[in-house]
Amino acid sequence: MDPQGPVLIEGPVEIVRDDGTIARSDRFTVAICTCRRSRTYPWCDTSHRPRERTAPPPDDRNP
Template sequence: MEGPVEVVVDDGAVFVSQRFTVAICTCRRSRNYPWCDTSHRRRTKPQTDHAPPPASDSEA
């Protein structure tokens, strides 16, 4: 979006930016919400079990 920009969020709070270009956060991870701070780029490791399969008794 190009500024100046006024954003009204769900709870009715109004945020104003005088910057020429702004990015609106849609992931809600931004520490500067409703403005995007690229927090969506940080990823967490997926919760997967990477344990090796159990050895069978027939292997010898």
């Protein structure tokens, strides 16, 4: 288990946010964000995963 990863809960789920609004999901399994980096918070969008940088394309210019 990733300590920065989500908590999986069997749905449906209702979460009361700090501002009093309710977030609802009717899915069978719901991933709740624990890292607070998710753009879809309180739902996990895998923002906790490390990102690997891809190498830039090779320079194919001929002198």
